[in-house]
Amino acid sequence: MAAPSARSRRRADAERSIARIVSAARELMSSDPNATTDDIAQAAGVGRMTLYGHFRTRADLIEAALTDALRAGEETLASIDLTGDAREAMTRLLASSWELLAESGALLAAAEGVLPAGRVRELHAEPVQRMTELIHRGQEQGVFRTDLPTTWLVSLTHYILHGATNEVRVGRLPAQDAADVVTKSIQAALSS
Template sequence: MSADAGPRRLRADAERSTARILAAAEEVLAADPAATLERIADAAGVARATVHRRFSSRKALLEALTGVLNERYLCGLDQARVATAPPVAALYRLTELLFELKVGSRAIMELTADPATQMTPLSPEVTAGLELLFRRLHEAGEITATDTAWCFALYLAVVHEAAQLPANSPMLGTEAGDVGARADLTYRTVLAALGGGRPPAEPRAGRTA
């Protein structure tokens, strides 16, 4: 056995226990946002000291969950193929994925949200992916706005507001499922707001597989 096999095994064990803690934290905090680190440790099946060693405070745990959410955002950007797919198709697919993510991670998103924006802070990698998408939309003539930071800030604000609509809102119509209806509304609203009056392309005609 090599001299560094022991340290590698310890690191792997630490990574596995951290993953268990974060998974348990999502489940426990979704049911009870005020749950303690001790309850999360019990749900994860690890010693309470282990949780406190990995996360010195509740704030540190929420920061780690913010990182988990950003990884999911990155996965969504990759699945939407924001760098290679037709940009309107990438925008629509990303929008669908964001609403699916909101359904599955709503409680954690609320806990990790910045009070000023009501949204989870984005990592530089996620920000770069969103800027790339809106830059490509402008280059393709789909929008006229040129400030990519403002474009994706508006986009995320519309996603947030659409996610808050009740299921019976007339804004959502009756033809699509819940995620599809919210994606359609967001897609059309954002392109209309950023496109200088140009009618948005039909989203489903250009969707990626």
């Protein structure tokens, strides 16, 4: 068996560096949306030049970290049983969605602060589609309201979820109460 070429070793090293940088960005920005690139490079064990060699701007790094968080979140959300009564399925979906958002709410705030308008929404395409389909099903079952556009109801759920992360972050909503508050608020807003 031939030894890996120098080029493939450099490529593997670069991939490991990228993974460490993205992981460090996710971890640091999940608690502090203002974490600096210096902080992230230090946490990743790389120099600033290495970080900027892979991510030209802080916005590029934040987008990569958010994309990675959403990919991991999608694995969780895709495993949720959304069959049966739409209200019960919504409760299960909201519980998992809240857990994911609680972990990465500050990262999301960082992304909203630097990414172009609409980009965060684009990155959320799969979760938005899942929520849309579930709301449609609930409307067909007669348990979710039909007097408002589905797109508005989906947006409303996201506004409540994201608003709750901010309320927890600033101390107006106890973290241990947030999942219940979010679920009750959204279920009330969706009920027919």
